[in-house]
Amino acid sequence: MTIVPLAAGEFNRPYVGETEKLLIDIMSRANTIPYLICAMTIDEIDGLVPKRDNNVQQPKVEGISVLLSHIEGVKNIPSLIVFGATNQRNMMGDAFLRHLTEERLDFLVKITTNFSGSAMSALKSSILIFLGDNPQSLSDYTLLSLADNTAREFSCWFGSETLPEICRKxxxxxxxxxxxxxxxxxxxxxxxxxxxxxxxxxxxxxxxxxxxxxxxxxxxxxxxxxxxxxxxxxxxxxxxxxxxxxxxxxxxxxxxxxxxxxxxxxxxxxxxxxxxxxxxxxxxxxxxxxxxxxxxxxSDSNMSQSxxxxxxxxxxxxxxxxxxxxxxxxSNGSDLFxxxxxxxxxxxxxxxxxxxxxxxxxxxxxxxxxxxxxxxxxxxxxxETEKTCPKCHQNYISSKTNYGNCRYHDGYVYSLELKKCISNDEAQAILQKTKLLQSSSPDDKQPKLLWACCLGIYGSDPPCRVGICGLPQELQTVQSQTADPTKAVEEHFMKNPKAEAKMTAFIKAYAEQIKLSDTTTTAASSTTTNTSDKRFATKSQRKH
The missing domain is CATH 3.40.50 (Rossmann fold)
Structure with missing residues (x-):
């Protein structure tokens, strides 16, 4: 030791320049015995080397400059070690911390996180004794060993082990x-x-x-x-x-x-x-x-486990x-708090x-x-809200609906007369118009509307699918739901590949059937005409 341990407040002097002079005098003592490691211990060191900002007094800044010049600065003293103790490391100046080999300082802070004040004092003494015998060989492993011994001595347990021992493992x-x-x-x-x-x-x-x-x-x-x-x-x-x-x-x-x-x-x-x-x-x-x-x-019972x-x-x-x-x-008003x-x-x-x-x-x-x-x-x-099912168009409540409540067609409506697929609303309008016309003229024909999914007649044949009311499974995974789910379902059923293939095959067969029917009708008409001509000629001959 160059002096007995001091608190940072003891370096304060009433006259300008006396604090710096005292620091230089204490640190210069290490030069008189260069062959030994000398240490200076300062308690509450954050009060001596605060952060450099607008609130720091000029004498404090000059004291920091003196310390920095003697710790790895232009007036560096190789045999001097400065030990500082503080509970407010974040209040210390960054320049001073960098000169204290920050990595080793951080390492020591972390492995002694749960150390008491007496344990820290004992560890400090152990480090000084070790450096007195081995001034150049304080490795991390050695530091962990010294800290582990101190933690065991002062019962600073971290679970069942000490924190330095855990860090070593x-x-x-x-x-x-x-x-x-x-x-x-x-x-x-x-x-x-x-x-x-x-x-x-x-x-x-x-x-x-x-x-x-x-x-x-x-x-x-x-x-x-x-x-x-x-x-x-x-x-x-x-x-x-x-x-x-x-x-x-x-x-x-x-x-x-x-x-x-x-x-x-x-x-x-x-x-x-x-x-x-x-x-x-x-x-x-x-x-x-x-x-x-x-x-x-x-608890395991016959009915359940808990x-x-x-x-x-x-x-x-x-x-x-x-x-x-x-x-x-x-508090912004006081640094002492x-x-x-x-x-x-x-x-x-x-x-x-x-x-x-x-x-x-x-x-x-x-x-x-x-x-x-x-x-x-x-x-x-x-x-719990009542909604209209986009598949079967019936009202339902999601929490109360069951499988089988929804009966629907999973295809589109095709008009054989218009030769195109139409929406459900369009098909409903055509069917309603035909019913109104039939009330006044019964000879009007029924519209040729088919469901592509099952080729059932629109308006008379029962639905071909049974399920639960709500969106189809394929549309339930879509994050952005459309404002009109009925339209979204109808567009989805328009793209049903099975219904499309079934409807295409039917239209082809239906067209061939119409063509064949037209040919048969024409042939029958021609035969009827020839027979009539022959009968007319025979009657004429008999008259003559």
Whole structure:
């Protein structure tokens, strides 16, 4: 140590230039013993190196310049290490953070997310002792080992293990090569969005729901490899890092077993103590592995099977805790105010547990879920509304119709006289006109109208198809429904290939029949004429 640990406020001096002089004097002591690693420890360092903006006083800016020049600057002191402690890393100047080897600093922040203040002090001492013996060899693996030993000593458990040990087993959690990408995907800081402090991760649907206080819940898709609690740690740790979370704790069966909590009294005592410890921090995150904590009981009877929660007391305890969340907004008037953030993460896979926890905790729905609910309500209202069937043209109610209520033709109407297909309205008009004319002149002929699908006579033969009232199956998948479903169905039946083929064959046969009939009629007429002439000639001869 170059000096005893100091707070940032102790560097403030009443006269201009004294703060910079004090900093230079302290850091220059490391030059007197260049063969040893020297350290300067500053508590609440954010007060000494704040962000450079219009609100920062000039002496603060000059102090930052002095520190930067002695840390990898033009006056760099190779044997000097600066240790800074802060709970508001986001308040520190970006230039100063870059000089503190940001990647290593971020790495240390993440693996000590759930460390207490005393554990951090012990880890700092361990690092200094190690650097005293090995000044050039502090690798990530060594740093994880030191942090793991400290976590075990101070019982900073992360489930059944320590967070540094988990990071050592799963190195991809803190993969520096994907740091920027992970921070962007897993960040809990979203522009113009205010999180409420609750997250629901559905492993069955592979979806992460982030509840917002100023809008519908935000929905994100999980990565392909995120299938369990351990594989979700990268997302959770990077999320904590983005919100500057002080401590994080996993509550699952491994955590209960590690702390010898087996019966209900022991479990409730452990959870109560853990919650109280987390409440001591301004920013905390508690992660519940719901499926490992809550047991389901399967009841099998002769008639049916049903699922129910067996440890209902523990479920109720966790349910009430899942309602205790808060994310305070920072006040614009004071920099001293430290907003509190109490995050709750619920990881669930079983559909029954998911629906119960969402309903019992009043977890807000996403925009997609709200849209689906609205579509479902709209469909229910539509099912109760009386409509005209576009196939059989009878009135029906969707919720009350059954198979067999709808009898219809799935083809078009063809007029043999007009030699073209016509609409149902046109055929109805022709038929009605003929009926009116027949009332005054019974000798008028019946119109020759046929259904192409079954060659039945229009207006007299029964329908050839039986089904359910409503649109045909082929048109039900069309998203943009037409304003006139009857016309859409009629156009669809106009394109029926089977009816078209049947009608084409019939027209050809009908034309041949007409041609044959005309030929026979002409021949018969000619024979009748010849016979009459012969009879007339015979009568004439007899007279003469």
């Amino acid at each position: 799963y190195p991809n959690i803190l993969d520096s090569g994907q740091k920027d990408l992970q921070l962007q995907k897993f960040s809990l800081v979203q522009p113009e969005m205010s999180p409420s402090g609750r997250i629901l991760i559905d492993l069955q649907e592979k979806t992460c729901f982030i509840e917002l206080s100023n809008g519908p819940t935000q929905k994100k898709t999980l990565e392909d490899g995120e299938t369990s609690l351990m594989t979700l740690l990268a997302r959770l740790i990077h999320g904590c890092f983005s919100r500057n979370i002080d401590t994080i704790q996993i509550i699952d069966t491994n955590f209960l077993t590690k702390n010898n909590a087996f019966n209900d009294d022991q479990i409730f005592e452990l959870l109560t103590t853990t919650f109280l410890e987390c409440n001591e921090y301004n920013r905390s995150m508690i992660i519940f592995d719901i499926d490992s904590l809550i047991m389901l009981n399967l 699922l129910s929660i067996s440890n209902i007391r523990l479920y109720q305890f966790i349910r009430e805790k899942c309602k205790q969340y808060v994310v305070e907004k920072k 430290a907003p509190k953030e109490k995050w709750i993460v619920m990881i669930v896979k079983h559909p029954l547990l998911r629906s119960r926890i969402v309903e019992d905790t009043d977890f807000k729905k996403s925009a997609q879920q709200l849209q689906q609910e609205e579509e479902h309500k709209e469909k229910q209202r539509d099912d």
